[in-house]
Amino acid sequence: MIFFIRRALQDMNNNKFLHIVTIIIITLSILIVSAFSLFFINANDLMESWKKGIRIMAYIQKNTPEVRILDLKLKIAQTGNVKDVRFISKEEALELLKNQMGQQRSLLNDLNGNPLPDAIEVKLKASIENWEEVEAIAARIESYPLVEDVEYGQKLIGRFTNIFQLFRFIGIAMGVVFFMASVFIVANTIRLLFYSRHDEFEIMRLVGATDGFIKAPFYIEGIIQGAIGGIIGITVLFISFWIISSNIDQGFSSYFFSIRFLPFKLSFGIIICSMFAGWLGCFLSLKQFLKT
Amino acid sequence: MIFFIRRALQDMNNNKFLHIVTIIIITLSILIVSAFSLFFINANDLMESWKKGIRIMAYIQKNTPEVRILDLKLKIAQTGNVKDVRFISKEEALELLKNQMGQQRSLLNDLNGNPLPDAIEVKLKASIENWEEVEAIAARIESYPLVEDVEYGQKLIGRFTNIFQLFRFIGIAMGVVFFMASVFIVANTIRLLFYSRHDEFEIMRLVGATDGFIKAPFYIEGIIQGAIGGIIGITVLFISFWIISSNIDQGFSSYFFSIRFLPFKLSFGIIICSMFAGWLGCFLSLKQFLKT
């Protein structure tokens, strides 16, 4: 094994130009994939933070005793996909309403009594995928006894939720496409690299080298190249990210979500895949060039 | 010229494998760039449609005569970045409010008189880039005589506008990065292709061929490869787009904006750039390999 690694390194040294160009191509491909992943992850975070805006208000029948309200609260909290529940008394509701109304609050000043009902505010889990689910949960809550009526967000946000869904779907699809394209770019680059050297394979075979003996260092080279390209790619992205985000972060994102780099696992996975692409390139080319 | 094109085509035929692999790599690179552009353009459209939600309400002093209101309306309409103005009478405003309040409308039923002011709704142009601009316009409108107060959207949308701005900035930056990465991938691939053939250049030089004679067909090849790769890439993207969008379009997008393919000019530009990348690859490699 050490012997083969030594041979691989020696060989990379002997064919520096070819290997440098190959690593450049791999680096660029990995940069594309990881940049897109980074973009997508953050866009997705943004979407998630947005979705948290969806709330269901469950209005409670008038004159319900407090204990029963607590029961109901518990019951709603145990409903699927509910993250959090909060009791909002009619007094609190009126105060909120006044705040919301802004200019028009004057309307409420000469009110006699508080005609608003008590309510339970229901926050949903971020795992909610589309508007239909929100509607389903609302219907479920409405069916509970003591619940007079439910009201949920503006239909607007619901529609955007669906568009987010589409966005995420397209994002993932594009990620997969970019990823596959990059793997194939890397693999084909390594094929190109090896094609220019197939005389060498032929000579080695003619002097009695087994296929395994010939292949081993090339696989190692392919994997090393994949690793180097992957690591450089991720590093370049990280540095760019760091420079950009340290200039931008304060300005924009802190309110709703904060920009973050690729999670370690994903970065690591991308490098592993880059190595896999290197391996695949070898596999495809060696399969082809070692035919008799 | 025809002679060189013939030689280029003959040469591509003689080195089929190399050229096919090169074209595959170019195609994949172009696919990445154009897929991202497509994504970005549509995401941008979506953002635009969203931004149209920003409205400024200008509340008018009580008892302003109708003619003066018309004057004001005209004045506001001529303010920079204003797209559209609409007069909303206090009756209409109350009706709208009732609709908005949903469950809580019961509050307004026992109202005596209508305490709301008349208002002018101001729609802004989509060219508005950030929240500060919106604030500036609002301040401007507020300074007009007869305007008692202005109110504009929820601060929420404003913040999202800034995030959109960031999103667009990052999207364009990424597009540029992807684009440059692809150009370099293509250029380096063509270098790899030529490296494997530099014996050939050497032989041609030794038998008395001028650099121009040697280069011409290779440039043509590089450009042809760039063109083929670019066209295939765009075509593949178009077909995928067509298949996906014809399944999705009805479901989601029609409400706010409709998904569209890359504008013709951009597709064309991408192909031109792909050809340029082919040329660049030749330029870099030939410069290197034709040194004495």
Next chain:
Amino acid sequence: MIEKNNSDYLIRMFHVSKSFVAKSALSDISLDIVKNEFVIITGPSGAGKTTFLKLLYLGETASQGQILIDGKNLSRITRKNIPFLRRTFGIIFQDYKLIHTKTVFENIALVLEAAGNKRSYVQKKVKSVLRIVGMEGRNNSYPPSLSGGEQQRVAIARAVVGNPKIILADEPTGSLDPQSAEIIVNLLKKFHKRGATVIIATHDRELIRTTKSRVINLKEGYVQSPKVITI
């Protein structure tokens, strides 16, 4: 001709032909080569000498006929076993087939490494064989920086470094001056004395004249008037 024991035959060919697309290179060759024979194959350019050698080391497969080497039928050798067959040969290729991106040392060491030899043995053996062909001190040169004759000598060194049972030498003295050629021919003869079977394909009249041995004369793919001279 003396009757031979079956096990004395190292190479047997039965009605072997090789044709390429639109071109026949060898036709109906039947001959036997016994162990430790020294055979010269000659004939004009394009007669099929190189093709003859290629058939032996499975660089090409025969279109028709059977070839036995050491009793094994080449048409029955599996792909996996080809490397082991080839290790019984030491081959000097007409175009040398040196790897241009490896040094002289690495080129020769490759044969021994591929056969699984230890590093220290490889080091010693490669150096000694380079000394024999007069290329000591060029260890670290790359083949393109060597003269034609130097490349040929490296190719010869590579062919004999593994102490092969059979040496196939395709025009081994084509790029060499008479003195160097004599050294090489003596080297081949030394291996022959040590027990190797040597098959040389050559045009070199000098070589044919000074080496009294069996000469197989090919012409347009056919064997011409075979004559056997034992040394």
Next chain:
Amino acid sequence: MIEKNNSDYLIRMFHVSKSFVAKSALSDISLDIVKNEFVIITGPSGAGKTTFLKLLYLGETASQGQILIDGKNLSRITRKNIPFLRRTFGIIFQDYKLIHTKTVFENIALVLEAAGNKRSYVQKKVKSVLRIVGMEGRNNSYPPSLSGGEQQRVAIARAVVGNPKIILADEPTGSLDPQSAEIIVNLLKKFHKRGATVIIATHDRELIRTTKSRVINLKEGYVQSPKVITI
């Protein structure tokens, strides 16, 4: 030696040396070759014959000394003019230097196309030269599918197709049988008779013996005892 007019000299070398990293290939070579001379350069493997030829066509540049070709100093030739210098040569390379991805026809046609000849002329001329070297009908073969001698003959055809003023032939008969070699030598002599200057680097004693001409003997980069024989 007869006094020569300055314009009679085609090639003049003054104290020319060529050394590579840690290796000196040619040392202090001074000699003149007149127009229409037929010169043989010989010497053992690694003596510097190929390097000598390379200096003439600027395949390498001299480390020291001056070379004049047709009165032009090679050290003053600009990069742009190198192709035009090279067109005055027809070169048979020791390793042939055929382009493996082009057919025999394309390889030869290249020389004429590079010099800007018309297509119909190229077609006719290439075919006729292939006939002369006995390779008619192999137009569309690729070099790797040719035998060593066949490749050499293609290389020769390429060298002479442009009717060069000077023919440089590096071991032109190394892979050829005596008959083919004779045909080639006669071809070179024919070009010589037509006015070309011919410089052959070779080990082939037969060739040296049968060709009564000036022989320059190199050894380890130095010219040995020059002897001039006029034909």
